[in-house]
Amino acid sequence: MAHVRRKFVEAENGDPELRRRILRKIRYLFMLERVAWARSSEERLRIRRELEKPILVEVSALVENRILKGGLLPKSKFSQALNYYQGLAPYLQNYLADPDARLDNNVAERAIRPLTIGRNYPRSIIMQAIVHQGHFARRSTHLGFA
Numbered sequence: 001m002a003h004v005r006r007k008f009v010e011a012e013n014g015d016p017e018l019r020r021r022i023l024r025k026i027r028y029l030f031m032l033e034r035v036a037w038a039r040s041s042e043e044r045l046r047i048r049r050e051l052e053k054p055i056l057v058e059v060s061a062l063v064e065n066r067i068l069k070g071g072l073l074p075k076s077k078f079s080q081a082l083n084y085y086q087g088l089a090p091y092l093q094n095y096l097a098d099p100d101a102r103l104d105n106n107v108a109e110r111a112i113r114p115l116t117i118g119r120n121y122p123r124s125i126i127m128q129a130i131v132h133q134g135h136f137a138r139r140s141t142h143l144g145f146a
Helices: 002-010 016-037 041-069 077-092 106-117 121-132 135-142
Strands: none
Touching (some): 016 077
């Protein structure tokens, strides 16, 4: 949901009232999740079922109605945000059924960040080893630098 929120934050043009309304609903979802995570698993499921699910249904309806209304530029940030939400809508309610699931995937993204940050590190070590083994030295003498 954090990615959805970011898409609507970046969509400054379009329907400003609808954008503000959707962002307010998303902010309310995150607030309810903060409260829910301070409670037991059963209470968390109850909060999600009774308070969060209606908000998700309402936001989905708002997005769908706006898309059906038309009049959006297909490459506008607002149109892209609406389509992004609509593409994820079937999956956004998955967290409602599992008390240990999260509204967003920030925990998972933080867990894999060290893997992606160091992705090019081995390649640079290999390149440094090739240069220091004489490959560059042979080439530079061939060019008359030595």
